[in-house]
Amino acid sequence: MPAAREPQQSTANLPPEFSSGAYRVTPLAHYEITAVVLARERYRHDRGAELSPLDLALGWGSMSSASAINELSFSQSGRWYNFSWGSEGAPLEPTTIALQSANTHCLPATPELRKKLLSVRRHQLVTLTGYLVEVTGPDNYRWRSSLTRDDTRGGSCEVFWLTDVRAVPIAAAR
Numbered sequence: 001m002p003a004a005r006e007p008q009q010s011t012a013n014l015p016p017e018f019s020s021g022a023y024r025v026t027p028l029a030h031y032e033i034t035a036v037v038l039a040r041e042r043y044r045h046d047r048g049a050e051l052s053p054l055d056l057a058l059g060w061g062s063m064s065s066a067s068a069i070n071e072l073s074f075s076q077s078g079r080w081y082n083f084s085w086g087s088e089g090a091p092l093e094p095t096t097i098a099l100q101s102a103n104t105h106c107l108p109a110t111p112e113l114r115k116k117l118l119s120v121r122r123h124q125l126v127t128l129t130g131y132l133v134e135v136t137g138p139d140n141y142r143w144r145s146s147l148t149r150d151d152t153r154g155g156s157c158e159v160f161w162l163t164d165v166r167a168v169p170i171a172a173a174r
Helices: 094-099 111-118
Strands: 008-010 018-020 023-042 054-059 072-077 080-085 101-108 124-137 141-144 158-169
Touching (some): 111 158
Antiparallel strands (some): 008 023, 018 023, 054 101
């Protein structure tokens, strides 16, 4: 498993809220994840696109293994992530799939990180570092990160302010 470790999260020593354009960003937790990119979706026209140009569906643990990934289909649309399998059945228990993967709304902190983020491709192994956040803005806009990996419905995505992006092809990581 290229990404065997669970995502790491802590609420110790968080920085104060800060501004990003017309938005207020409140850090909720330090967050670091090493995962395989299961799917990626670029956003240009929705309300969140100004801050989050890309969503990554990420897999860790059993969901980072080629044997699981190759037996599943992944899709993203409208800031949602879905998985499915063929007639041969799921390679893992559906609960395991849901608990070891996540749709992550990626908010790069700088133009350089935005460029690195946009170069990330499917099946790469990535390590992302930063903060799970709540974003508020004009017209009562609110986008709040999940703070747990065991939720699966609306509001279960990670809203991730990225302070570091590192990516390598899985073959090079071995």
